[in-house]
Structure formats: structure tokens, C-alpha cells
Amino acid sequence: MKVLKKLYWAAIILFLYIPIFVMIGLSFNRSKSRTVWTGFTFKWYVELFKNELIIKAFVTTVVVAVISAIVSTALGTIAAVGINFMNKWEKMAVINISYMPVVNPDIITGISLLLTFNVFKSLFGLQFGMITLLISHITFNLPYVILSVLPKIRQMDMRVYEAALDLGCNPRQAFFKVVIPEIMPGIITGFLMALTFSIDDFIISYFNSGHAQTLPIAIYAMVRRKVSPEIYALSTIMFVVILCVLFIVNLKDLKKEKRKRIKEGVN
Amino acid sequence: MSKKYISTPYIIWMLLFIFAPLCLVVYFAFTDKNGSFTIENISRLSQYSTVFMRSIVLAAVATIFCLIFAYPVSYFLSRLRASRRKIMLMIIILPMWMNFLLRTYAWMNLLEKNGLINKFFGLFGLGPFDLIYTNGAVILGMVYNYLPFMIMPLYSTMVKIDHSLIEAAQDLGANTYNVLAKVLLPLSMPGITTGITMVFVPSCSTFIISKMLGGDTAFMIGDLIELQFLGNDYNPHLGSAMSLVLMVLVLLCMSITNGFADEDTEVSF
Numbered sequence: 001m002k003v004l005k006k007l008y009w010a011a012i013i014l015f016l017y018i019p020i021f022v023m024i025g026l027s028f029n030r031s032k033s034r035t036v037w038t039g040f041t042f043k044w045y046v047e048l049f050k051n052e053l054i055i056k057a058f059v060t061t062v063v064v065a066v067i068s069a070i071v072s073t074a075l076g077t078i079a080a081v082g083i084n085f086m087n088k089w090e091k092m093a094v095i096n097i098s099y100m101p102v103v104n105p106d107i108i109t110g111i112s113l114l115l116t117f118n119v120f121k122s123l124f125g126l127q128f129g130m131i132t133l134l135i136s137h138i139t140f141n142l143p144y145v146i147l148s149v150l151p152k153i154r155q156m157d158m159r160v161y162e163a164a165l166d167l168g169c170n171p172r173q174a175f176f177k178v179v180i181p182e183i184m185p186g187i188i189t190g191f192l193m194a195l196t197f198s199i200d201d202f203i204i205s206y207f208n209s210g211h212a213q214t215l216p217i218a219i220y221a222m223v224r225r226k227v228s229p230e231i232y233a234l235s236t237i238m239f240v241v242i243l244c245v246l247f248i249v250n251l252k253d254l255k256k257e258k259r260k261r262i263k264e265g266v267n
Numbered sequence: 268m269s270k271k272y273i274s275t276p277y278i279i280w281m282l283l284f285i286f287a288p289l290c291l292v293v294y295f296a297f298t299d300k301n302g303s304f305t306i307e308n309i310s311r312l313s314q315y316s317t318v319f320m321r322s323i324v325l326a327a328v329a330t331i332f333c334l335i336f337a338y339p340v341s342y343f344l345s346r347l348r349a350s351r352r353k354i355m356l357m358i359i360i361l362p363m364w365m366n367f368l369l370r371t372y373a374w375m376n377l378l379e380k381n382g383l384i385n386k387f388f389g390l391f392g393l394g395p396f397d398l399i400y401t402n403g404a405v406i407l408g409m410v411y412n413y414l415p416f417m418i419m420p421l422y423s424t425m426v427k428i429d430h431s432l433i434e435a436a437q438d439l440g441a442n443t444y445n446v447l448a449k450v451l452l453p454l455s456m457p458g459i460t461t462g463i464t465m466v467f468v469p470s471c472s473t474f475i476i477s478k479m480l481g482g483d484t485a486f487m488i489g490d491l492i493e494l495q496f497l498g499n500d501y502n503p504h505l506g507s508a509m510s511l512v513l514m515v516l517v518l519l520c521m522s523i524t525n526g527f528a529d530e531d532t533e534v535s536f
Contacts, residue, residue, distance in 0.1 A: 008339060013359075075276060202366070
């Protein structure tokens with residue numbers, strides 16, 4: 001039974017990692033061949049950084065991700081605070097509509113926004129590009145921000161806010177000095193979720209980007225041309241970066257846990 | 268002034284970019300080029316019924332495979348020590364952080380006619396097999412991309428199951444099958460239903476996986492919709508009708524699985 005369990009684990013992990021290891025291997029392959037190993041090279045990494053299209057797409061991705069994450073976090077946090085004060089029916093209506101982009105397949109969110117922007121285009125001459133890309137990213141990020149902030153507001157003791165008012169804060173001070181710090185963990189989770197979803201999104205951007213290219217769209221263009229080993233180099237770099245980020249985050253957690261354990265040991 | 272009004276900017280945004288777009292989909296689905304009411308778009312969909320069926324079947328098969336693979340993983344994961352659990356969870360989720368286009372592209376390489384898998388079989392004098400551009404390849408792509416979506420909800424419900432319940436069942440004479448069918452399965456039902464929707468919905472509506480791994484053989488709803496909006500046969504009215512049907516399909520799937528979950532909680536408590 002134990003052996004079977006180990007075999008199962010090994011099979012699943014192999015399944016998950018084979019494509020990634022193959023890509024990492026091929027990124028160092030000298031020839032363009034996807035199956036024959038002809039020698040070690042860094043050529044594709046150099047070429048990747050010379051590829052203006054990719055660099056530009058990377059910058060676009062980061063700009064869109066950061067702006068949309070900031071805007072959706074601000075808008076979503078304020079919305080969540082307001083939603084908390086609504087009556088039951090208003091709350092239900094707003095939350096249900098807000099979750100539509102989460103429930104719906106991405107392609108439907110994508111084409112529905114495309115239809116809307118087309119209407120704006122004929123009414124106000126709106127052009128597809130950075131603006132439409134930003135609006136669509138903010139739109140699909142908002143539910144995730146609300147989703148992570150709302151529970152924190154529910155958990156919060158509203159009497160603390162009232163106490164701040166009693167002690168002479170005006171509502172704005174009370175909001176920024178009491179409510180915001182209290183719900184900060186939810187805001188940070190929401191922001192990070194928005195950032196990752198925005199960086200990773202392909203489908204919604206694909207329908208609404210016009211001439212602006214994000215990294216996933218650039219990757220799609222490269223994939224369609226079939227043979228371009230720069231993709232492997234790009235994947236490898238992404239994998240290593242993600243690995244490092246997760247490692248650092250986890251290291252922090254582990255340290256925290258260790259400290260906790262030591263403390264418990266002392267008690 | 269009521270405090271709820273501070274969410275007004277968001278409400279406006281929501282109505283403009285979430286609510287109105289969905290209304291537009293419905294509007295386009297029931298109108299023709301001149302803007303007059305018609306149900307022709309909907310009735311024309313019958314000629315695409317094979318595509319719809321194929322999408323549903325492929326997505327369903329992929330969902331079943333995901334469930335079969337993910338269930339034991341999630342169970343083993345939930346019974347590990349907390350520190351090791353975290354590491355294993357990380358290992359499973361890590362590939363998810365890669366862009367899914369890149370992951371699918373890697374599978375294209377592996378499955379190709381002279382790809383690595385066929386090369387490997389070639390060593391034993393077998394093949395080459397037709398691996399890519401088949402329904403099987405599309406299902407593989409879906410399972411690979413969405414497996415973590417099944418593992419996560421399953422794991423998070425299973426980790427809450429008290430291990431003494433399983434031990435009690437065993438002490439009272441239940442064999443492995445009985446423990447699974449009468450204890451584990453009912454208690455993990457919420458995770459199963461969430462997992463099913465989280466895998467089925469994106470699988471059913473994908474248009475990249477089918478295009479990259481299925482070629483012309485596995486044309487799916489997503490591909491059809493994409494063609495109506497960005498492809499050669501531009502027709503947003505027909506595309507909206509297709510999207511509307513897809514939306515209904517998704518809602519149906521969710522209400523069915525949620526129904527299962529509700530019934531089950533009623534039975535077990």
C-alpha cells in the first residue's frame with residue numbers, strides 16, 4: 001500500500017512537471033529542432049532580450065497589471081465597505097451581479113465587453129487599445145477584491161469605528177486610521193489576486209486589446225508560428241522567477257512557524 | 268447621508284461594464300443586422316449541435332478524469348503533517364503559475380508526430396502514433412491545465428474531515444470501500460461539486476486548448492464564438508446567441524451540481 005501511494009505521487013508529479021522540464025531542456029538546445037539535442041547554448045536567451053516585441057509586451061503587461069490592480073483594489077474596497085451597509089436585498093443584488101465575471105466563462109466576459117466597447121466606439125469614438133484593456137482588466141479584477149475584502153469587514157467590530165468617532169475623529173480619519181488597517185489583510189490579498197489574474201489573463205485581453213499587446217497575447221502570436229525557441233527561454237525565466245518568489249514567501253512563513261514553535265516550547 | 272452611498276462609483280462601474288454587457292449579449296442574440304427582433308440566430312444554432320455536443324462530452328470526460336486523479340491526491344495531501352502538506356501543495360500548484368499557453372505549447376511538443384513521446388516509443392520500434400490533433404489530446408490538455416482546480420477545493424474540504432471519523436468507521440468494521448462510500452465521499456461532497464464546476468466550465472468554453480492540441484478535429488463552442496467575433500465570418504448576432512446558450516449551459520451545470528450538494532447535506536445531517 002505504501003509503495004502504491006508513493007508510485008501514485010510520483011506519477012502525478014511527473015505528469016505535472018514533464019512539460020516544464022522538457023521546455024527548460026529545450027531552451028538550452030542549440031538547434032531549432034524540438035527533439036534532437038545538438039549542444040548547449042544561451043543563444044535563445046540573448047535573442048529573447050533582443051526581441052523588441054516581447055520586451056514591449058512585457059512592459060504593457062506590467063503597466064496594465066499594476067494600474068488595474070491599484071484601481072480595482074481602491075474601487076473594490078470602498079465598494080465593499082458600502083455594500084456592508086446595504087439592506088439584505090440590495091446586498092444580494094449587488095453581490096450577485098458582481099460575481100457574474102467569476103461565474104461566467106472568460107470568453108463570455110470577453111465578448112460581452114467587446115460588444116460594449118463597440119457601442120462606445122460608435123457613440124464616442126472610443127478606440128480599442130490601452131484604455132479598453134485597462135477597463136476590462138479592472139472589471140474582472142473587481143469581484144476578486146470584493147470577495148476578499150467583504151469577509152474582513154464582516155469580521156470587523158463596527159463599534160471600534162464608532163469609538164473612533166466618539167473620540168473625536170471625523171468620519172474620514174476614522175475610515176483611514178481604523179477601518180482600513182483593520183481590513184488590510186483582505187485588501188492585500190485582493191490586490192495580489194488582481195495582480196496575478198491580470199498578468200495571467202489571455203482570453204479577455206485577446207478580445208479587447210486592439211493593437212496593444214500583453215505578454216500572453218505575444219506568446220499566442222509566437223505559438224501560432226510554431227517554431228520559436230525564444231518561447232522556451234521565456235518559459236524557463238518565468239518558471240525560475242515564480243519558483244524564487246514562492247520560495248521567499250514560504251521561507252518567511254516557515255521562519256514564522258519556527259518562531260511560534262519555539263515560543264510554544266518555552267511556554 | 269447613508270454610508271452605503273460610498274459604493275456608488277462601483278455600482279456605476281458594475282452596471283456599465285458587468286450588467287450592461289450581459290444585456291447586450293442578450294439583445295444581440297435576439298436581433299438581426301438592422302436591429303429588429305428575430306429568433307433566427309437561436310434557431311440557426313441547431314446546425315452546430317455536433318460542436319456543442321462535442322464540447323460538452325470532451326469537457327465531461329476531462330472533468331471525470333480530473334476527479335479520478337485528484338481525489339486520491341487530495342486525500343493523501345490532507346492526511347500529511349502540516350509542514351509537509353504545505354510543501355506538497357506548493358509543488359502541485361507551481362506549474363499553474365506558468366501561463367497556460369506555454370504549458371499547452373509544451374504538450375504540443377511532446378505529442379507531435381516526431382515529438383518526444385513518439386521518439387521514446389520509437390526506441391522500442393513502436394509507433395509513430397497519432398497523438399496530437401485528436402480528441403484525446405484535447406482531453407489531456409484540459410486535464411493538465413485544470414487538474415489543480417479540482418485538487419484545491421477537494422483538498423480544502425478533506426482537510427477539515429476529522430481523521431477519527433475514518434478510524435471510527437474502520438473500528439466498527441467498515442472495509443476500505445465502505446469507508447470511502449459512506450464516510451469520505453459524503454463528507455467531501457461540497458469539494459467535489461465545486462471542483463466539478465471549476466473544471467467543467469473552463470473546459471467547456473476553451474478555445475485555445477482545442478485549437479492547439481485538437482487542430483481541426485476538435486472544434487469547440489469557444490472556437491465557434493471566437494470566429495464570430497474576431498474570425499473571418501464576423502457575425503456578433505450569431506456569436507451572442509452561441510454565448511447565451513453557453514451561459515445557460517454553465518448555469519445548468521452549476522445548479523445540477525449544487526443540487527447534489529444540497530441534497531447530500533440534508534441526508535447527512
